Amino acid sequence: MDKPKYKRVVLKLSGEALAGTEGFGINPSVIKSIAGQIKEVAELGVEVAVVVGAGNIWRGKVGSEMGMDRATADYMGMLATVMNSLALQDSLEQLGIETRVQTSIDMRQVAEPYIRRRAIRHLEKHRVVIFAAGTGNPYFTTDTTAALRAAEIEAEVILMAKNNVDGVYNADPKFDKDAKKYEQLSYLDVLKEGLGVMDSTASSLCMDNDIPLLVFSFTENGNVKRAVMGEQIGTLVRGKE
Numbered sequence: 001m002d003k004p005k006y007k008r009v010v011l012k013l014s015g016e017a018l019a020g021t022e023g024f025g026i027n028p029s030v031i032k033s034i035a036g037q038i039k040e041v042a043e044l045g046v047e048v049a050v051v052v053g054a055g056n057i058w059r060g061k062v063g064s065e066m067g068m069d070r071a072t073a074d075y076m077g078m079l080a081t082v083m084n085s086l087a088l089q090d091s092l093e094q095l096g097i098e099t100r101v102q103t104s105i106d107m108r109q110v111a112e113p114y115i116r117r118r119a120i121r122h123l124e125k126h127r128v129v130i131f132a133a134g135t136g137n138p139y140f141t142t143d144t145t146a147a148l149r150a151a152e153i154e155a156e157v158i159l160m161a162k163n164n165v166d167g168v169y170n171a172d173p174k175f176d177k178d179a180k181k182y183e184q185l186s187y188l189d190v191l192k193e194g195l196g197v198m199d200s201t202a203s204s205l206c207m208d209n210d211i212p213l214l215v216f217s218f219t220e221n222g223n224v225k226r227a228v229m230g231e232q233i234g235t236l237v238r239g240k241e
Contacts, residue, residue: 005230006156008047008123011038012146015055017163017218018084024056026087034161035091037224038128042097046228047123049153050130051146052088054080060138074138078105081142085132086110098127104136104145116152123153143202151209158211159227160197161218167235168197168215185237187213197237212238 013034020027042048057080063073085101092099100122101111111132112118122129134145150158164174170193171179187207190197197203197215206213214227216234226233 004041004044004046004228006046006228008153008155009041009049009228010146010150010153010155010158011048011050011224012143012158012160013050013052013088013218014161014163015053015057015080015084017056017161018052018087019056020163026056026084031087031091033221034218035088035095035097037218037221038092039095039097040222040225041228042126042128044225044228045126047126048128049119049123049149049155050085050088050128051142051149052081052084052130052132053142054078054084057083071138074134074140075105078133078136081134082107082111082132085130089130092128098125099130100127101130101132103133104131105133107133119149120153141199141202143198144205147198147202147205147209147211150211151205155211158206158213159224160213160215161224162215163217163219165215166217166233168195168237170195182235183232185235186239187237190237197235206237207239210239212236 018026018031020030054077058077060074060077064070089099089101102114103111104114106113119129131149134142146158168182169179173179187203190203214234214236216223216227
């Protein structure tokens, strides 16, 4: 294909993806690589929105398990996503890509508040938009944020970029050499089999709004572009059947 398959996408990155092999914090070479792949796609004319997790800095669930109030722990996780988003914004702008960070929690000194119509206008002007601070509510993951924002901005697909797996399997391929990789799945399959692609809230939201999800590995350079061009990589999850 010589033209991108999708015009507007949401790219979902886990926080762990930014940590590289260290497992914690932000790895400069990794975030530069991610920014480079986003630039490659943006220069094709694709409108790119990004949602970044915070597992490389803080997980609300872990804080809750330590005895912390769950809402407080989740708010800390939302703040950590802002740190990751600002780091990604800086890397993109060093490459000459105009970028805006919008947060669900008001912090005007560092980023814009999330306003749906403004986000869409930025995308139409071919600026990359990074959605930070989750949904602004505790008990919701950044997977749910990606599903919600994709529905709001009418994205054609969610690209779920993984750093340790190249699709969806019926078992963990690290521990089971016979694990089977799926090329296509329905959201009902994901929910019924508990495949852990996204949390159930995010999966249901995508299913109800008919938003396809492509799960793939970003560690191979150029895979984000391949995904946008419609090449058969990773696992495609869609529809009710």
